[in-house]
Amino acid sequence: MSSIDTLIERSGVHDDWRQILAESLLTLEPDYLDSLLRDDTWLPGVDRLLAAFRRERSGVRYLLIGESPYPRRESANGIAFYDAAVGSLWSEQGLSKAVNRATSLRNIVKTALVAEGHLQKDSTGKITQESIAMLDKRGLIGSLSELFQNLENAGFLMLNATPVLHSERKPAHEARYWLQFLERLLALIAQNSSRRVTLLLWGKIAKLVETMPASNHYDKIVCEHPYNISFIDNPEMLQLFARINVMRSCLTAKS
Secondary structure, eight states, rough: HHHHHHHHHTOOOOOOGHHHHHHHHHTTTTTHHHHHHHSSSSSSSTTTTTTGGSSTTTTEEEEEEEEOOOOOOTOOOOTTTTTTTTSSSTTTTTTTTHHTTTHHHHHHHHHHHHHTTSSOOTTTOOOOHHHHTTSTTTOOOOBBHHHHHHHHHHHHHEESSSSSSEEEEHHHHHHHHHHHHHHHHHHHHHHHSOOOOOEEEEEHHHHHHHSGGGGGSEEEEEOOTTTTGGGOHHHHHHHHHHHHHHBOOOHHHHH
């Protein structure tokens, strides 16, 4: 089995993606691919490298591109913005401690709550822990895994532009290995999609992706990174989250 086939197999990639990923991975240096299989020190690891592609391809409507994996083994899982170490969304004080200290994740959840009409900002323009604690959470999801399942159900494919984080190489150096892969991947997704997919580009990743000719085959929503509190007020993000209703529990969403 080739290094490419092994990486695809080990990540549990859905059959829909195997050919597209195999062609895209051909842009990487063979020695580099072999090194990923020999080395177990990088994140998220060979069994999660392509985990974003475990979903079927036909339902993809949005392609959310992050930067690189979380720098913690318990958090990095191959899906952009998904901190695998976070469980519950809520606590008696409002958001759980894990969510509240993860700035980007915290702002994504707050944006969704505002967009869906569950919360409003107070007179000072803030969304406080107290207001979240008082929120009636019946019918809402309770965990981060449910949030990302709802995002997937809404058509999200969430991958990092640089899917490998290595302790002995700077992210900017690692990114050079993956630039051609990303451009080839974008081209092949566009060619093989029955609908026009929307790129979600948050923060400086937009500057990278928008220079790629393949990005012209997509609609784009470009805004600040969710690390910025202004993300919660971004009208395009509010419209998007109002449309997809990711905070509703599966049972509520089906009723």
